[in-house]
Amino acid sequence: MCLGAGYALIAPAAEAKPTPGKAPAKAPAPKSVPAPGQATPDALAASLAPGSPAKDASPERAATLIRPHVANTGATARRLARSATGKAQAGCNVGDFASKTGPALIDQIKASETACVNTLFSVTGADARALFQESQMVTVANAYRDTAADYQGDNSSSITQLVLYLRAGYYVQYGDPDGVGEYGQALKTAIQGGLDAFFHSSHAYDVTEANGQTLSESVILIDSAMENARYLDVVKKLLSGYDSSYDKFYWMVNAVNSSYTVLFRGNWLPEFVDAVAADxxxxxxxxxxxxxxxxxxxxxxxxxxxxxxxxxxxxxxxxxxxxxxxxxxxxxxxxxxxxxxxxxxxxxxxxxxxxxxxxxxxxxxxxxDLQKRVREAVLPVKHTCGETLEIVAQKLNDEQLAESCKSMLGQDAFFHGVAKDTGPVKDDKNTKLEVVAFDSSLDYQTYAGVIFGIDTNNGGMYLEGDPAKEGNLPRFIAYRAEWSDKFEIWNLNHEYTHYLDGRFNMYGDFEENMKTPTVMWVEGFAEYINYGYRDIPNEKAIEEAGKNTYALSTLFDTTYQNTNTTRTYQWGYLAVRYLIQYHPDDVSALLGHYRNGDWEAARTLLTSTIGNRYDADFAAWLSKCSAGDCGGTAAAR
Incomplete structure (x- = not known):
């Protein structure tokens, strides 16, 4: 699951965000399925919180390249999430950057919104080389240096766009070092010059929101460029300077938290360890x-x-x-x-x-005996719903346990009615599911990592294990939605669908299921059942339908490597709903291949037999759906 030597990656804001040290964020850990994002309105997002031990880290994974992120809560976080990762403004075009060099490139970057520059984290192929080959990066690093020399503590000079461009370059070059080209001493010297100029400027540590984003992004850039040792004093200054005055500024808190990433990845840089030993x-x-x-x-x-x-x-x-x-x-x-x-x-x-x-x-x-001690102390409630289902919880009362059991067990009939399966797939022995429910998102993030060895910067996690192994116990780990007016285990029905889908539709374990692109089905179907069973409209997906962002044939190619929250969940839902409603024979054929583990046949069905044949009709349906006519019921059926 490691994506290559050099760096581990962290996903954009609003995606399921793993903990540094776990599997790279472009995909979940093997045999696990994340729930829809960090979607809790008032739950801690902590996108840079280096939580769990680096259980799969290696000396080669020496730094973190982080895509645009959100690490705060409440209305401020939601506002910043939209601004950081929403669609770029109209007219944002990769070609506008790729066609320019020298001063023209700098002018283009500075004239663009940060949302536009953020889209460059996703470029590939020839565009990636045109944008981020070393000569281009040196040009931008030198512009960062020159702009930082007169930094006024805000983004009036568009310095944040320069930092984001540099971060994007390191990110993309990591993913395709051969295509982009190697980075050498010329860039190292230039980036040091830029970072030196910024952190020595008189306004670099101003405790204001206007300064906070540039400061935070520059701290992340330290790590992207693997300059952790050189800038240890920056980490010290942020940690020693923090007080309650920072708390009213989202980006200042984020800057302090970003310093932990410099420390975390420094563990795989010998020069950083030497620097700490010396100081x-x-x-x-x-x-x-x-x-x-x-x-x-x-x-x-x-x-x-x-x-x-x-x-x-x-x-x-x-x-x-x-x-x-x-x-x-x-x-x-x-x-x-x-x-x-x-x-x-x-x-x-x-x-x-x-x-x-x-x-x-x-x-x-x-x-x-840490794992056992924490589990026993934190999860004392045990409740059996039936032969196939057990709940382990932190604080659920009898009424809440009964409601949760009823919701899941009642979903079985709805699922089978849609899936039209004939029983468990071959070799699947996952006859019982354990549901773990923490009392809040904060409790989930505090305890789930140490007990279950998972990342917790997400909305929950389904751990299938090896379904062919006798005694294997699949579980999904979730939490009570503490922000909700009524009792709710967040993503309960979505996660339960993953269990049912794995047992009755998908042959083998999660790693086996991912041999070809199946994310559209895995996540889209979980959302389809989630909303359909509860008979409520998927308002976010219906809103997305009006944007006509993706062709159906494009969604067939969704992987955890190329997706984001919206494409994974809202567009997965739309694609699956359309296919189930209007092409049930194709769905039946697709599931026949999935149940037999014939991934290549399923892939051929999607990309060749169907191909782009339904794209126009899908687009027309999206228009009707966004206007309130999605077919089926007003909910999801």
Whole structure:
């Protein structure tokens, strides 16, 4: 699942955002299916929170390239998510950038909106080389340097667009180093000049929203360019400078949190480890930050405190730092407790690092049997719905348990009526499902990673395991929608559909299912059943229909590598709904191939037999659907 040597990647805002150190964000971890994004209106997004240990990291994965992101909550986060990752303004064209060099390129970048520059993270092929070959990147890095020399603490000079362009270049070059070309000393010198000029400017650390985005993006650029060691002092300044005055500015909080990414990826850069060994003050700074800001635990800024503890603990893996880190980590563990809601999140964060990187000393840290201890402490509720379904929960009462069971068990008949299956697929022994329900999105993000080894910057996760293995227990992990006026386990019916779809429609495990592009079906069908069974309209999808963004034949090619939240869920839903309503024979044939594990036959059906034959009719249906006539019922059937 690793995408190549050099970097791990983090997805754009509003996509399911994995935790640094887990599988690259362009795809979920093997045998897991993420729920629809970080879609909780008031849940912590923490897109840069380096949560879990780097269980699949390697020395080659030395830095993080991050696509545009959101790491905050509430109305501010929703506003910024739209501005950061929405469609670029009319007239935004890759060719306008690719056709220019020198001053003309700089003028084009500066004249564009940030939303337009963000679209460049997705370019491929000849455009990628034209945009991001080293000579182009050097030109932009030098412009960043020159612009930063007179930086006024806001984006009046369009400096943020320059930083985003540079970040996009590193991101795209990682994905296609042969196509884009290698980056060498010329770019390294230029990027250092740009970063030096910015961080030495008099307004670089202004505590304002106007400065915050440029500062945050520049901190991420440090890591994209693998200059973590050179700019360790930037990390120290942000951590030591943070106080409550930052909290009213989304981007300033984001800038502080971005400093943890510099620390996280620095673990795979020998020069960074040497820099920390030479200046161990960053270790005590992390300890002090966690202690001084324990009051953030339980709030939407919790990640700032827990990340300080995690990144301190993670440094214990290095021989040069181990003896210095151990007593500081022990201090944090002794000052917090798993059974204390006011400090548990910090305890868990530090404990998880020590359990992974210094497990043989668990007696010293008090972290032995960590996974079992956390699960028993946090998930005491156990309820059997029936022979095929069990709920494990943090706080659900009898009424809530009964309601959840009824919702899932009642979905079975609706699912089978749509899927028209004849029973489980061959070799599937997933006869029982465990549903895990945390009490809130914050609890999910605090505990699910250490208990189940998953990323938690998403709306939930279905873990299928190996369905052919006797005794395998699939589970989906979710949480109560604490922002809702009524009781609701977020994505309950979407996730339950993944279980049913895997058992009755898709041969083999999740990794097997992804051998060819099947995301349109896997996610679109989960959404179709989710909305259809509950008999409510998918308003977001209907709104998207009016934009006519994708041809049906394009959606056949959706993968976790080329998609975003809207394409995955809203457009997956629209495609599946259209096919089920108007081409049921094709759906039957497609599922016949999926159930037999004949992925190539399914692929041929979609791309050759059907091909673009339905594109025009799909477009016409989209127009009618956006106007309120989607066919079937007003909901999803």
């Amino acid at each position: 161990k003050s960053v270790l005590t700074l992390l300890r002090d930050f966690a202690v001084e800001h324990k009051d953030l635990i339980g709030t939407d800024k919790q990640f700032l405190t827990t990340n300080a503890g995690r990144e301190l603990g993670r440094l214990v893996q290095h021989d040069k730092l181990r003896e210095a880190v151990r007593p500081l980590a022990k201090e944090l563990l002794d000052a917090t407790a798993l059974n204390d809601p006011a400090t548990a999140a910090l305890w868990v964060g530090v404990a998880e690092m020590m359990d992974f990187y210094d497990k043989e000393n668990c007696d010293f840290f008090g972290t032995c």
